[in-house]
Amino acid sequence: MGIGRTWTPDDISYLEDNWGAVSIKHIAKKLGRTVNAVKLKSQRIGLGDPTLHYEGITISQLMKALDKSYSSVYVWIRKYGMPVKEKLFAQAMRVKVISYDDFWKWAEQHKELLNFAKMEQGILGPEPEWAKVKRSADQLRSQKTWQSVAWSEAEDQQLRQLVKLSGMTYPRLAAHFNRTEASIKRRLYDLNIKFRPERLNNHIKYTAEETEQLVSMARQGYGYETIARKLGKSALGVRGKLERMGFDFKRREFKKAVGE
Template sequence: MKYAPEDIQLIKEQLGSHSLSTIARRLNRSMTALEVKITRLGLSHTKSYTGMITAGELARILKIDRNSVMQWILNHELDSQQRITRNKKKFTFINIDDFWAWAKSNRHKIDFSKLELDELPPEPEWVAEERKIAKQVTNYKAWTKQEEKLVLEWHCCGKTLAEIANMLGRTRESIRKKIKRLTE
């Protein structure tokens, strides 16, 4: 049975957001027939079809833990999309251009000196300068009891968030949150 143009359009629209079994059921086709059609259309590889990278691939490229990337998505507004591949397995995909836009305003979270040249094209011009700076990135670093004590002590003495952050090698935002948690 031949696929109508609207059937092909439905496949293109729903591939990645619905499982193949759901799409096959909507088209009244078998899973095997749908898989063959998707392969013939050149849509069988979700990653290449979307032009995005997975959160795990981004973590590997940046030489960080995948959980750090997931925290950027959950807590720091890095745009991503959940896509279903083949049956029901979900992946988190990130558009490379969206990542670079986010990275520009979140430079302090990334050690660009670990990033290989053109590993994540198209690489913006500002990355070359950032790559020269080896950073001690402390994202999600556990707090010690001594650090917590110092934060409260310095805060009570009138030191600014910037001063405390500089002394502990952390961000002002992390200092603000820690003070809030410790004083509540």
């Protein structure tokens, strides 16, 4: 079937246009050639792996891009409805894939499952604007060096001195030591330091502008520590405000309409 037949410019053009978009078997049938003949021609003109020419990504490639295990992605498929499909690239090469368009539509509805901090920009095709914002938020949320770095003696000594200063607050101490307010609170307790920072008045009502920014940043994925610094509030106060507004910290969304 078509063995030794010369490839016309139209044949080659069809092969190049459809390589990775449809199965090799389909291409062979369309051109009246054998599967082996199509594979050989693709190698000669440098088309490479057909899965890399698909307008989307295989699940294996997605795992590497997002630094996730197969079990994690499997949960996304089974529990959260990630719209993957099985695609036949060759006679015995059936692979789970997802188109870029389908991935981004699904991802927008499941932002809480994804962390773009380490994901290379553009690796999953053109990104929507919300993904760029979330990457920035995830990168800030990932900068948690305070969780893994032990307090030094010099830092302990500084903490003992700074906590006694007039006007010293938890947010100011957190910013100085690049740690969370909760971390500062724990360290004061661990060192048996009786002095406590001055507390911000969290009962001061938020302005309409502050509430709008709070809602926007929370939805975009920013942590309450970052939001607090932006608004000049305490992190614990921001968290309390979001809880009272019905914010779901896992899904990064409000349980009822806010500011619509």
